[in-house]
Structure formats: structure tokens, C-alpha cells
Amino acid sequence: MRDLYVTDLKRILKDKLFMVTCILAGVFALITPLLNKVLFEALDMGELLGGMINAKSMLFTSLLPGDNLGLIMPILIAIVVCKDFSQGTVRNKIISGKSRAAIFLSHLLSAATVICTLMLLHALLTLGVSLCFFSYQTTTFTLSDFGYLMVSLVFEMLVYFAIATIVTFIATLAKNMGICILLYLAVTLGLSIIGAVFQVAGAFLDPSAAGYGIVEFLNALNIFTSSLIGAGTTYTAKQVLYILVSPLAITVGGTLLGIRLFAHKNLK
Amino acid sequence: MEYVLRTEGLTKSYRGNRVLNGVTMNIRRGDIYGFVGENGSGKTTVIRLITGLIYADSGEFTLFDTKSSDPAILAARARVGAIVEAPSIYLNMSAKENLLMQSGILGLHGNEERCYLTLATVGLGDLWGSKKHAGDFSLGMRQRLGIAMALLGNPEFIILDEPMNGLDPAGIVEIRELILHLNRNMGITFLISSHILTELALVATRYGIISHGRLLQEISAEELERVCHHTTDIKTTDRDALIALLSSDFDHTKMFLIENGVHIESDIDLNDVLGRVIAAGIPITDVNTRRSSIEDYYLSMIGGGRRA
Numbered sequence: 001m002r003d004l005y006v007t008d009l010k011r012i013l014k015d016k017l018f019m020v021t022c023i024l025a026g027v028f029a030l031i032t033p034l035l036n037k038v039l040f041e042a043l044d045m046g047e048l049l050g051g052m053i054n055a056k057s058m059l060f061t062s063l064l065p066g067d068n069l070g071l072i073m074p075i076l077i078a079i080v081v082c083k084d085f086s087q088g089t090v091r092n093k094i095i096s097g098k099s100r101a102a103i104f105l106s107h108l109l110s111a112a113t114v115i116c117t118l119m120l121l122h123a124l125l126t127l128g129v130s131l132c133f134f135s136y137q138t139t140t141f142t143l144s145d146f147g148y149l150m151v152s153l154v155f156e157m158l159v160y161f162a163i164a165t166i167v168t169f170i171a172t173l174a175k176n177m178g179i180c181i182l183l184y185l186a187v188t189l190g191l192s193i194i195g196a197v198f199q200v201a202g203a204f205l206d207p208s209a210a211g212y213g214i215v216e217f218l219n220a221l222n223i224f225t226s227s228l229i230g231a232g233t234t235y236t237a238k239q240v241l242y243i244l245v246s247p248l249a250i251t252v253g254g255t256l257l258g259i260r261l262f263a264h265k266n267l268k
Numbered sequence: 269m270e271y272v273l274r275t276e277g278l279t280k281s282y283r284g285n286r287v288l289n290g291v292t293m294n295i296r297r298g299d300i301y302g303f304v305g306e307n308g309s310g311k312t313t314v315i316r317l318i319t320g321l322i323y324a325d326s327g328e329f330t331l332f333d334t335k336s337s338d339p340a341i342l343a344a345r346a347r348v349g350a351i352v353e354a355p356s357i358y359l360n361m362s363a364k365e366n367l368l369m370q371s372g373i374l375g376l377h378g379n380e381e382r383c384y385l386t387l388a389t390v391g392l393g394d395l396w397g398s399k400k401h402a403g404d405f406s407l408g409m410r411q412r413l414g415i416a417m418a419l420l421g422n423p424e425f426i427i428l429d430e431p432m433n434g435l436d437p438a439g440i441v442e443i444r445e446l447i448l449h450l451n452r453n454m455g456i457t458f459l460i461s462s463h464i465l466t467e468l469a470l471v472a473t474r475y476g477i478i479s480h481g482r483l484l485q486e487i488s489a490e491e492l493e494r495v496c497h498h499t500t501d502i503k504t505t506d507r508d509a510l511i512a513l514l515s516s517d518f519d520h521t522k523m524f525l526i527e528n529g530v531h532i533e534s535d536i537d538l539n540d541v542l543g544r545v546i547a548a549g550i551p552i553t554d555v556n557t558r559r560s561s562i563e564d565y566y567l568s569m570i571g572g573g574r575r576a
Contacts (some may be wrong), residue, residue, distance in 0.1 A: 088352075
């Protein structure tokens with residue numbers, strides 16, 4: 001299993017698309033805070049800078065799965081995973097006597113390693129660039145804020161692990177790059193749109209209205225909006241439960257189902 | 269008799285179309301098993317089943333005494349090297365990187381010496397320091413790189429699906445010599461499927477003939493040698509006299525009428541026959557003798573169907 005993981009990781013790192021992803025990560029981290037500053041100042045909305053628009057909001061926006069790198073990178077990594085099937089190199093693993101489960105897990109772990117690491121580096125770079133233009137938040141940055149930031153980043157990484165599971169699941173079973181991209185876009189954009197609708201509905205619905213609780217619940221479970229992460233200064237036990245349940249369910253369920261389906265799949 | 273592979277009644281269908289229909293074959297240790305069949309006969313499907321890429325609908329196989337239903341089949345498969353259809357190589361990597369990747373899969377991380385020696389074995393040693401990507405290789409170079417990757421794990425059994433595809437004449441000779449070297453000097457058993465039957469005949473020690481998903485026959489190279497007899501065409505201006513003379517020597521199943529003469533499907537003593545024809549005063553206008561080949565035998569087995 002370790003042999004496969006190392007090999008798959010090398011395969012991803014050697015692919016040109018990985019370089020493209022790294023360049024995009026750098027470009028988005030540099031441009032996004034700068035554009036925000038220029039645009040808000042140009043629109044005479046400079047008073048929002050440092051308030052609503054600050055380094056903290058830039059950091060967590062950069063981690064949104066439906067935006068910029070969060071949307072593009074999983075697709076690029078899915079393509080690289082898919083190449084193992086389209087180029088037929090997965091045969092080398094099967095013929096060498098590796099189990100289908102080990103092959104699936106190796107794809108998943110290598111994709112998760114790359115996605116989580118790059119997203120984290122991208123977010124930290126975005127934070128660093130943002131701090132050149134804005135303060136982290138309106139209040140003084142305390143040790144408690146640091147702890148909240150660290151916990152939030154861990155939660156975000158769990159979300160991206162779940163996304164890596166979706167990526168691997170689709171890439172392994174679709175085995176075709178075109179279908180793989182379409183399926184991932186359908187899942188990401190579909191759930192992002194649903195999340196946005198719920199957020200708007202939540203803003204307009206009276207908290208005492210009958211459907212409010214359901215909207216709030218479904219939105220909290222949607223990893224593609226992950227609206228609970230990084231939005232406050234502390235986490236309640238209920239929020240932690242909401243934040244953890246979806247990524248863990250997707251990761252465990254997707255992995256088990258993926259292994260089961262892949263184990264019975266005929267390969268070219 | 270020690271068998272490397274035994275299959276028993278393998279069947280496989282794709283979307284209701286049966287491509288394998290109870291294939292039972294046996295490959296002995298040390299064999300170079302030539303797997304012969306027309307396009308779509310099921311050769312590659314059998315190979316995919318053995319290598320674990322697909323699953324059989326029914327039947328099973330035994331690889332190194334391990335049944336396909338036994339979880340230990342994975343360990344048995346680790347003793348196999350294979351190229352299925354096309355070499356499975358990383359097109360964006362050099363030959364060296366490809367072998368290092370394969371060594372990683374096999375758990376031989378960083379064993380550069382072994383990788384180099386394997387690359388040299390297939391005649392690509394010059395590429396060791398080259399940064400040229402496999403995607404820029406010729407078909408023949410890719411084929412050899414694929415064989416190197418199959419060899420890297422020191423397999424006891426190598427499966428090559430159409431290994432001569434895309435190779436130039438010199439490349440074909442090199443691969444043939446490599447197969448013979450590995451078989452004779454290292455005791456590696458081979459299963460080789462190929463359309464180029466005359467080429468296969470230069471290396472194979474046993475044959476399996478498959479057609480329409482059924483294994484029609486397994487035959488050793490020696491047996492095949494025995495059944496591949498000579499044929500002779502004798503042409504004359506007096507065919508009736510010639511038939512009358514020869515009918516005492518050959519039964520009607522071995523002798524066929526052709527234009528201005530007879531065709532004899534049997535080994536004959538040509539000097540003796542021609543001597544008697546001449547002595548009988550029958551004029552001879554043409555004599556043509558030919559030895560039937562594996563291709564003729566194959567065509568006769570599949571009922572004169574399409575040429576492989």
C-alpha cells in the first residue's frame with residue numbers, strides 16, 4: 001500500500017497539470033486580495049475593507065470549494081488520477097498483484113495529500129498577501145483567535161479530504177476524463193448553487209418559520225458552502241457536529257462504496 | 269507435469285455477446301505457448317482474465333497452483349509480467365523514470381541498478397540517461413520498454429499480447445531473440461498471442477488455437493511439425509492417365525483434381541512418383557511442391573475461415 005501511495009504521489013507531482021495547479025494557486029493568492037482592494041476602493045466602498053473584507057474573510061473565501069482554485073484544482077487532480085486508467089498504467093498495478101482496494105486507497109490518499117496540501121498553502125499565501133493590504137480582523141488577534149484559525153483549517157482540510165474522495169470515486173469509476181470533469185462540475189456547481197439558494201432563503205426566512213431549521217440544517221451539511229467554518233470566533237458543539245458529519249460520511253461512505261464498485265469493475 | 273497456468277471452462281460475455289465459451293487450456297513450466305486466433309476470437313479476453321483486469325462469468329483458472337477464487341491469487345500474480353494489448357507506460361516520463369515507477373509499484377524503490385540492467389536487457393540501455401519522454405518513442409521502443417517493465421519483477425511467467433505489433437524487422441528479430449534467451453537461459457515461461465503465425469512458429473514450443481471463444485486445439489510444436497505435410501501439384505496433358513496411375517498409391521481423400529493435373533495432400537517420394545509417371549509415358553508439364561505451414565494448419569482448424 002505504501003509502495004503504491006508513493007508511486008501515485010510521484011505520478012501526480014510529475015504531471016504537467018500539477019505545475020499548472022501550483023501556478024494557479026500562486027496567481028489566485030496574489031490577485032484575489034489585490035483585486036478586492038482595488039475594486040472596493042474604485043467603487044467607493046473602501047470602508048468595508050478591514051471590516052467585512054479583511055484577511056480572515058480572504059483566507060476562508062480562498063478555501064471555498066465552489067470558487068477559483070477550490071473548483072479548478074480538484075478537476076485537474078481528477079484528470080491526473082483518470083490518466084492512470086486512460087493510459088492503462090493501472091494495469092501495471094493489477095498485474096503486479098496489488099489488490100483493487102489498495103489501488104483505490106492509494107489513488108485517494110495521493111489525491112487527498114496533493115489537494116489538501118496545495119489548498120492549505122494557497123490559503124496561507126492568500127492570508128499573507130491579504131495582510132499586506134488589510135488587517136486580519138477588526139478586533140485584536142488573540143491566542144484564542146489563533147486556536148480558532150487552526151481548528152478552522154483542520155475542518156477545511158477534512159472538507160477537502162471529502163472532496164478528494166469524490167474526485168477519486170468519480171475518476172476511478174468513470175475512467176474517462178470528459179465524463180469525470182462533467183460529473184465533478186455537476187456535483188460541485190449543483191451543491192454550490194443549492195447552498196447559495198439556502199443561504200439566501202435563510203437570510204430572508206423568519207428564524208421562527210417552520211422551514212428555517214431544515215434550511216439551516218441542510219446548509220450546514222453542504223460541504224460545498226461550508227458556511228459554518230471560519231464564520232465566527234468560536235465553535236459550539238452543535239456546529240462541530242454539523243461540520244464533521246458531512247465530510248466524514250462522504251469520506252467513509254465514498255471510500256467503502258468506491259472500493260466495492262472498483263473491485264467488481266472490468267478494466268480495459 | 270508442472271503447470272504454470274491451467275484454465276477450466278472460462279466463459280465471458282459483454283452485453284450479452286459471448287466472447288469466451290468454456291476455454292480450457294494448460295501451460296506447462298518452460299513452455300513458449302503460442303496463442304493463435306483471429307481478431308475477436310477471445311485471445312485478449314483470456315489474457316485479461318488471467319491478469320486480473322476482468323472477471324470471468326464462470327469457470328476458473330489456476331496460476332502457480334493457486335485457484336483464481338483464492339485470495340492468494342494476488343501473490344501468484346506478482347510472479348507474472350505482462351503486456352496486455354499495448355505497453356502500459358507513463359508517456360510523460362523517460363524510460364528510466366518509467367522503470368523507477370514500476371520498481372516503486374513492485375516495492376523495489378530506488379533499485380536503479382536493476383532498472384538499468386533490465387533496460388539494457390531489452391536493448392534500451394542507451395536511454396538510461398536520456399530525458400526523452402516515452403510519448404516520443406517509436407512503437408518498437410515503447411514495446412521494448414513495456415517488456416522491460418514486465419521483466420523488472422523477475423517474473424517466472426510472462427504474457428505478451430501481440431508483442432511484435434509496430435516493430436520493424438530488426439526489432440522483431442531482437443524481441444524474438446530476447447524471448448528465446450529468457451526462456452532458455454532463465455527458464456521463463458511465455459504466453460504469446462500473435463497474428464504473425466510464421467514469426468510465432470520461430471519461438472513457440474506449444475500452441476493453443478482459439479476461434480470464436482473456443483479453444484479448438486492445443487498442440488506441441490513437434491506434433492505440428494508432423495502434421496504439417498508436403499503438398500504436390502503435378503500437371504499433365506493426360507490427366508485421366510495420371511489419375512489412373514496415382515489412384516493405386518493415394519486414396520481419394522489425399523488426392524484432388526486441379527486444372528490439367530492433380531493435387532496430392534500427402535508426403536510423397538517425388539523421385540519415385542515422377543519416375544513411374546515418366547515410365548508410363550504420361551507427359552508432365554509442371555511440378556510444384558510446397559510444405560504446409562502453421563498458417564495452413566490454422567486455417568484448416570478454423571475451417572478455412574479468415575486468415576489470422
